Amino acid sequence: MLTIGKLGDAAGVKVPTIRYYEQIGLLPEPDRSSGNQRLYARRTLDRLSFIRHARELGFPLEAIRDLLSLQDSPDQPCAAADTIAKAQLLAVRARLARLKALETELERMIVQCAHGTIADCRVIEVLGDHANCAHDHHGGQEAAL
Amino acid sequence: MLTIGKLGDAAGVKVPTIRYYEQIGLLPEPDRSSGNQRLYARRTLDRLSFIRHARELGFPLEAIRDLLSLQDSPDQPCAAADTIAKAQLLAVRARLARLKALETELERMIVQCAHGTIADCRVIEVLGDHANCAHDHHGGQEAAL
DNA sequence: ATAAAGTCTCTAGCAGCTATAGCTTCAAGA
DNA sequence: TCTTGAAGCTATAGCTGCTAGAGACTTTAT
Numbered sequence: 091m092l093t094i095g096k097l098g099d100a101a102g103v104k105v106p107t108i109r110y111y112e113q114i115g116l117l118p119e120p121d122r123s124s125g126n127q128r129l130y131a132r133r134t135l136d137r138l139s140f141i142r143h144a145r146e147l148g149f150p151l152e153a154i155r156d157l158l159s160l161q162d163s164p165d166q167p168c169a170a171a172d173t174i175a176k177a178q179l180l181a182v183r184a185r186l187a188r189l190k191a192l193e194t195e196l197e198r199m200i201v202q203c204a205h206g207t208i209a210d211c212r213v214i215e216v217l218g219d220h221a222n223c224a225h226d227h228h229g230g231q232e233a234a235l
Numbered sequence: 236m237l238t239i240g241k242l243g244d245a246a247g248v249k250v251p252t253i254r255y256y257e258q259i260g261l262l263p264e265p266d267r268s269s270g271n272q273r274l275y276a277r278r279t280l281d282r283l284s285f286i287r288h289a290r291e292l293g294f295p296l297e298a299i300r301d302l303l304s305l306q307d308s309p310d311q312p313c314a315a316a317d318t319i320a321k322a323q324l325l326a327v328r329a330r331l332a333r334l335k336a337l338e339t340e341l342e343r344m345i346v347q348c349a350h351g352t353i354a355d356c357r358v359i360e361v362l363g364d365h366a367n368c369a370h371d372h373h374g375g376q377e378a379a380l
Numbered sequence: 381a382t383a384a385a386g387t388c389t390c391t392a393g394c395a396g397c398t399a400t401a402g403c404t405t406c407a408a409g410a
Numbered sequence: 411t412c413t414t415g416a417a418g419c420t421a422t423a424g425c426t427g428c429t430a431g432a433g434a435c436t437t438t439a440t
Contacts, residue, residue: 093406095417105418106398114396125405127418143333148291151396160344172345179341186334188288189327196324199305200317238437240386250387251429259427270436272387296427 091121091129101138108138116141116155137161148185153178236266236274246283253283261286261300282306298323 098105111117117137120128137158144154156174243250256262262282265273282303289299301319 093417104398107396109419110397123405123418125418127405144337145396146330146333175341175344179338179345182334182338182341185291186331186338188291189331189334192289193324193327193331196320196327199320200324238386249429252427254389255428268387268436270387272436290427 091131092135094128094130097130097135097138100135101142103138103142111138111141114151116151116158149178153181236276237280239273239275242275242280242283245280246287248283248287256283256286259296261296261303294323 092100094105094108097103098108108117112119117134120130120134123129140158141154144157145151149157157178160174237245239250239253242248243253253262257264262279265275265279268274285303286299289302290296294302302323305319
């Protein structure tokens, strides 16, 4: 069993954040020691690490809740899981496309820097360009992500 | 010249958000009409679109401020730009790696769903796995992103 | 000329943490 | 065994990055 501090260190999540996740129901209420301190099972570490990485990738907690529900109910009808997974996949691909464009542009800048000129920096244009944009900014819903 | 509403529509950013960016200094104070309404030059649209896309990719406003400073001072010493660009590039690549892992896993899940089984969902493992992880969770600084 | 739509400032609220205060529990050395 | 310092507890307040009113003024369209 892990104390909350050990769990936090292992997952790279701060202690108050863990308590916050418990409060909003993303993590189950753990057992307590005789002195009322939280004690976590090993598998909670997987769940918490998942949450942490998903957050870093920009998933809102509600989307993470959905993804976790896939794990929590492996017997639920496939249609539900499929819908969630497909929506998340679209969102992930949209992010990938724009991140790749940004990567390319940053690489270009760094190469140019090596040659002593940044006068024609186009970082702004590459991300400002709606041609790379997975959203329709014009009246549509935001992506589920 | 664009009114704030037109600018917002064009960039996909809400009007109060534009005023907020002005307040915190990400956007310059624009000219005003005789009736005190904001009037924006065309090029502000590029800047705002950039901010929007960078935010969607998860860059904090401070990182965006840095990136914009590259654009704002094309004559600054290359070393400064280079440092910023390289830090951002590392962060971008770390994100790309984990997003790709998640994409793969979601694809796998969807294929399995088509075959009627999600019993061995591994979404959590794929993101929980620190082998894919660009950070050192263990005592280091967070990435500049 | 007037009505509707857009804009103004100001303030308050929300998500997702993060830090502080004041107290209790635990573990490790003297 | 005692003690002392780190770690944990609850509760509350603050932070970032928006977002949504309220109530008054400006523009635009008919």
